[in-house]
Amino acid sequence: MTSKLTPPVNKSSAIAISSQMLLANLLQDAWGVPRPLTKRPMVHTLIPTGIDSLPVELLASVFINGSAFDCPYANSPFLLKPDKGYVPPPVPCTNFALTASHVCRHWRQVALRTHQLWTTIHVREKAHISRAQEYLARCATSHMDILIDTVSLSDHTPGITLYKDELEQIFNIIVPSIKFWRSFHLKVCDNECKGVARQYLSTCGGAHSLVTLQLYHFEQFQDVQHLQETTKTPPVTIFNNDLPRLKNLSLIGVNLPWDRTPFLSELDNLQFALHSEKVRPTYEEWAGILRKCPGMRTLTLHYSGPKEATGVPALAWPTAGDEPGIVLRQLEDLNITDLDPDYLCALVGDLHIPAVTRMSLNLREQDFTPFVDFLLAAAESTSADAPTPATVPHLTAIHVNTPLALSRLQFLAIHGMECEYSKWVALLRALPALRYLDADFSRIPAGYYKAIGLEEVEESTRRKHACKTCPADKPCRSMILPRLEVFKVSGLSGQEILQVLWQRHQNMKAGQTRQERWFIRWSESKRGEDPELDALVDQGFWCPQRSGSAGAQSRVLVEVFDEPEEEDDEEGYEGAEEAEEAPLSAEDEEEDGSLESE
Structure with missing residues (x-):
């Protein structure tokens, strides 16, 4: 199984890399000087070595693996994110197919008949509509992945971007092929486009091949009346x-x-985002959805969740003594953004998710000490002293099924959270298995980064569990986050990063050889602003040899990444537009049937 702690790699990556190399050689051969037939040592045998010598099956396999090398769904089945300014990246697989089909006539024949090359249909501009029509014809009965990215009227540029009329045109093109939809992503930014989407999705019928569905509607409301008009319309049944x-x-x-949507069941990945209180499900409906998805593996909540309890019986939440709670035994990935502390504690407190190994927190500028206390209490309940059905017979599995076991977390991303420093340190100490930490210290209180380099002293633990590396009469010491392999950090200066690096090196046990990789937010455009950070990026960090240990110097691998700065905007999230690959050329608009196979 591919580890989730490193960027996911396509299962056919090895084949894809070989295919890329083979394609490069073939392109060089295609554009080079034509080669004559070469006589081989075999008697009476002339073997052609030109580009046309490859069997159609092999060439098609090269194209398929090459186009899948940069799959846009490698990290997530969802292309749209509820973040201001986020735009899905271009689709390299589409460019690959276009390039391959333009090399020579033979390659074009093979590419046009390889239906899998034309299944990614992304429409962001009006010029992409004709391309979508052509791709639909080429992919025939293959399952297809569709993205439609419209804009609001204020951002609409006639002839370039997509608005209401263009959206109607696109639906008229793709709905006849609905039984072949594999994934469908739709973004609308105002009520007019929303009306078009409601009309078509409520009348298009079922989509029996659809595996991934993402619907995005969020806009900047100019006044309260506009907001009320938009939210008062009841939802419709889709598909x-x-x-x-x-x-x-x-x-x-x-x-x-x-309460009338049966496909809210048996889901593997569920994301709720940007729901006002009025349109959220009641707690009873929320619990019903999750209980119908016992095999769920990823749950993402971004300013969403069940309606808050306001004293109305229909909105009541379970009390502390109620059971059985919501059990998601297979949930591995929990992502929380923009929820209030009390609401978050109540929400997660009723979830029994003992298998979670990945967690992402992006929380508002409030005191989340109560939530950290809740997490620490859950961690304490997993200790050896916790009651079990074996020691207390009347307990059932649900009573001791911990809400969240911090000791199992291997991946933690914190892009914003405020709490007391002592609780922050305690949280890090409760993560002995953590291997990947992603922290944005620009949204974490100043100075909290120092805890990453602290040494942990566990005298009480030392007495309970004999430590082979510590004498019995001395406290057991170890570095916080002892199994950390990857640290992705932003919001720190070069001096602060060096300070943590030195602290972790000093607290490393003699003979410890674990190598860490640090990803630091930096770009060439920022060179000169922080000389120490520049030097760290250029030279890396070498740990001097410690006395009493053998071996050469060890190096902390330092790499860089750059992402757009996040902006806090209470008014809404608007996606910036981005041009994708060029529309079809005149050659691409030829009728596929005019090309005869060899």
Whole structure:
């Protein structure tokens, strides 16, 4: 199984790399001087070595693996994110297919008949509509992945961007092929486009091959009246409630008839984002959705969740003594953004998710000490002293099924959280298995970065569990986050990063050889602003040899990354537009049937 702690690699990456190399050689051969037939040592045998000598099957395999090398779904089944300014990246696989089909006539014949090359249909501009029509014809009956990215009227540029009329045109093109949809992503930014989407999705019928569905509607409301008019319209039934293969669902600012939507079940990946209180499901509906998804592996909540309890019986949440709670035994990945502390404690407190190994927190500028206390209490309940059905017979599994076991976390991303420093340190100490830490210290209180380099002293633990490396009469010492392998850091100066690096080196046990990789936010455009950071990026960090240990110097691998700065904006999230690959050329607009096979 591929580890989730490193960027996911396509299962056919080895084949894809070989295919890329082979394609490069073939391109060089295609554009080079034509080679004559070469006589081989075999008697009476002339073997052609030109570009046309490859069997069609092999060439098609090269094209398929090459186009899949940069799959846009490698990290997530969802292409749209509820972040201000986020735009899905271009699709390299589409460019690959276009390039391959333009090399020579033979390659073009093979490419046009390889249906898998034309299944990615992304429409962001009006010029992409004709390309979508051509791709639909080429992919025939293959399952297809569709993205439609419209803009609001204020951002609409006639003839370039997509708005209401263009959206109607696109739906008229793709709906006849609905039984072949594999993934569908739709972004609308105002009520007019929302009306078009409601009309088509409520009348298009079932999508029996659809595995991933992402619907995005969020806009900047000019006044309260506009907001009320938008939210008062009741949701409609989409796809005739007939999505038998659906596994990944993302609703960003979109609500459904929560109690009348049967496909909200048996999901692997669920994302709720940007839902106002009025359109959220009740707690009973929320619990019903999750209980119908016992095999769920990823849950993402971004300013969303069940309606808060306000004293109305229909909105009541379970009390502390109620059971059984919501059990998601297979949940591995939990992502939380923009929830209030008390709401978050109540929400997570009713979840029993003992298998979680990945967690992401991006929390508002409030005191989340109560939530950290909750996490620490959950960690304490996993200790050896915790009661079990074996020691207390009347307990059932649900009573001792811990909400969240910090000791199992291997990946933690914190892009914003405030709490007391002592609780912050305690949280890090409760993560002995953590291997990947992603922290944005620009949204974490100043000075908290120092805890990453602290040494942990556990005298009480030392007495309970004999430590082979410590004498019995001395406290057991170890570095905080002892198994850390990857640290992705932003919001720190070069001097602060060096300070933590030195601290971790000094607290490293003699003979410890674990090598860490640090990813530091930096770009060439920022060179000269922080000389120490520049030097760290250029030279890396070498740990001097410690006395009493053998071996050469060890190096901390330092790499860089650069991401757009996050902006806090209470008014809404608007996606910036981005041009994708060029529309079809005149050669691409030829009729496929005019090319005869060899």
